[in-house]
Amino acid sequence: MRLLLWISIFLAAAWSGYWYVGQSAFQRGAETFFQQAQSQGLVAQNSGLSIQGYPNRFDLTVTAPKIGDPRRGLEWSGPFIQVLTLSYTPWHVIAAFPPTQVVSTPVEDITITSEKLQASVVVSPTPALTLDRTAFVGSNLAFASTQDWTVTADEIRFATRADPSMTNAHDIGLEVKSLTPDPTISALMPDLPATIALIRLDALASLSAPIDRHSGETRPGLTALSVKEGIFNWGALSVFAKGDLEVVSGFPEGRIVIRVEGWRNLVTLAVATGAVKADVAPTVERMLETMAGSSGNPEVLELPLIFANGRMNLGPLPLGPAPRVN
Structure with a gap:
């Protein structure tokens, strides 16, 4: 019994030592993140860092964080953010966001409120800390802009997972349930319900380099995107999408x-939404009506969204410049 007691005391002391060493390393890592971000010209501020969770967790709380890129005019801020991990699996990290946070852009500030908003990141337990998978879950979300628009959603789920059959490729999944657009948009769509029932995306993204601890130097960029399934259900309006894109000189190419x-x-x-001018709409509708009629079902339209030479076309309709992705 005395031997067992001494073994228990030794193990408890050893584990406590491990926790305090790990706690110090975790806090130094957080402090280094803010210091390095500032040295790179980014906004990276907070009013305090604290770690709790002994003996089985490292629970980091960052008070009044503010992260931003002044060159792009982007910034995120909130009253706090918590970064949580089990002390025996530090390569699996969970982030808990505050009920209210603000995202600022060059044209507007967007206040995000939520009942629950969490993200998790799992990296490989190797020196490179290569990204394995991520998950993002939010419920009862509301987005309110200083440009006087609001959007709500019952649930948003986003996840990625490294594809072991390919180099630097990640499966991507997105699902949004019960998305309610701004009332001004809904008022212009009297034939549709106020709520978009479902948005879903199943895709595969290929990158130029792995996402790991060296990403600041390697800067992984998108090289290809395969849309396996895209779904948008809003009452009588249903959109299905599938296709493949490659990135050439920073712009998507494909259909x-x-x-x-x-x-x-x-x-x-x-x-x-302003994508088509009202005086042009009748011409666009007649053109699409002709295209739909040729398919055999006048209520179903099938056509390609084409990306070529830095431009976008929806079938024969020019949509303008393609977005730059890298």
């Missing part, structure tokens, strides 16, 4: 085949 059921609502939506 995504889009199938639209209830496509007339799509024209109304394009006018409501």
Whole structure:
């Protein structure tokens, strides 16, 4: 019994030593992150760092964090953020966001409120700390802009996972349930319900380099994107997408085949969002009507979204410059 007691005391002391060493390393890592970000010209501020969770967790709380890129005019801030991990699996980290946070852009500030907003990151337990998978879950979210628009969602889920069959490739999944657009948009869509039932994306992204502790130097960029399935369900308007893109000189090249059921609502939506001018809408609708009629079902429209030479076209309709992705 005395031997068992001494063994227990030794193990408890050893574990306590490990926890305090780990706690110090965790805190130094957080402090280094803010220091390095500032040295790179980024905004990286906080009013305090603290770690609790003995004996089985490292629970880091950052008070009044502010992270931003002044060159792009982007900034995120909140009253706090918590970064949590089990002391025996430090390569699996969970972030808990505050109920209210603000994202600032050059044109607006967006206040985000939520009932729950959490993210997790799992890296390989190797010196490079290569990204293995991520997950993001939010419930009862609301987005309010200083540009006087609001959007709410019952649930948002986003996840990635490294594809072991390919080099520097990650499966991507996104699901948004019960998304309610701004009332001004809904008012312009009287034939559709107020809530978008489902948005879903299943895709595979290929990168130029692994996402790991060296990413600041290697700067992984998107080289290809395969859309296995894209779904958008809003009442009588249903959109399905599938296709492949490559990135050439920073711009996407390729095509995504889009199938639209209830496509007339799509024209109304394009006018409501400013993508198509109201005086041009009748011409666009007649053109799409002709294309839909040639398919055998006048209510179903199938056409490609084409990316080529830095431009975008939806079938024969020019949409303007393609977005730069790298």
